[in-house]
Amino acid sequence: MxxxxxxxxxxxxxxxxxxxxxxxxxxxxxxxxxxxxxxxxxxxxxxxxxxxxxxxxxxxxxxxxxxxxxxxxxxxxxxxxxxxxxxxxxxxxxxxxxxxxxxxxxxxxxxxxxxxxxxxxxxxxxxxxxxxxxxxxxxxxVLLRFTCSAQAPSASPNQRHLGLSPREWDLARCIARGLSGKQIARELNVSEGHVRQVSCVIYDKLQVRNRVEAALRVNAELALGREAADKGLS
Structure with missing residues (x-):
């Protein structure tokens, strides 16, 4: 190389x-x-x-x-x-x-x-x-700082982001913050096995290969949400 x-x-x-x-x-x-x-x-x-x-x-x-x-x-x-x-x-x-x-x-x-x-x-x-x-x-x-500067509200029960269900979106936002599987499990009150399973579903839906690529997609979506919110207030 x-x-x-x-x-x-x-x-x-x-x-x-x-x-x-x-x-x-x-x-x-x-x-x-x-x-x-x-x-x-x-x-x-x-x-x-x-x-x-x-x-x-x-x-x-x-x-x-x-x-x-x-x-x-x-x-x-x-x-x-x-x-x-x-x-x-x-x-x-x-x-x-x-x-x-x-x-x-x-x-x-x-x-x-x-x-x-x-x-x-x-x-x-x-x-x-x-x-x-x-x-x-x-x-x-760095992922955590990306997220902190592009926060958007949590999904409502009927709202979907990037084709993810509200529960998947909650977990995806944790991935975007750079949390480990154990930290996500603790925050969402689920098992680490559940986190791994849902993470695989998220990667498949977003057509990404790993946590970093998923985090980038989610952070981009959060940034769009923030821009839309700013326009709505102007």
């Missing part, structure tokens, strides 16, 4: 690149060849080479005017081979503006996942493993 790692913090970029190569067998993808680059221009040059990399890790704060979602927008404009891009960022989760940047990257510019530079080492390792295994990965704390 060929990986392009893009970050203008050169020492960090090289260190992360070497870490991924060294721990390739533990991450479940071997062999791995990582190329570190430090500017957006260099990244665009690398992604147009034949053959292109299989995966790109892109920092959102690069040289010049390349900041936030603009960085990913410009990269994707030159990404003619549609190489999957994962955001690797130090953006803070306490800032609503930064959360909206991450949401835009996922929703508007087809990012395939998010890694937090300042996150726990174990979580980042898990995220890397999942991403290298072909999964879409977003840390639970």
């Amino acid at each position: 060929k990986i392009l790692w893009v970050d203008d913090h050169e020492i960090l970029c090289v260190a992360l690149s070497e870490y991924v190569q060294t721990h390739a067998s533990e991450l479940g993808a071997t062999p791995i060849e990582v190329t570190p680059v430090f500017t957006l221009a260099s990244a665009l040059e690398e992604v147009t080479k034949a053959p292109p990399p299989d995966l790109v890790f892109l920092d959102l704060t690069l040289d010049g005017d390349n900041r936030g979602a603009t960085t990913l927008e410009r990269f994707q404009a030159g990404n003619s081979s549609n190489v999957p891009v994962v955001i690797c960022t130090g953006l803070g989760l306490g800032n609503d503006h930064d959360i909206e940047i991450l949401r835009m990257c996922m929703r508007d510019y087809a990012a395939r996942g998010i890694l937090l530079k300042g996150g726990a080492h174990k979580k980042m390792f898990i995220g890397l493993s999942r991403i290298l295994g072909g999964e879409l990965w977003i840390p639970e704390e």
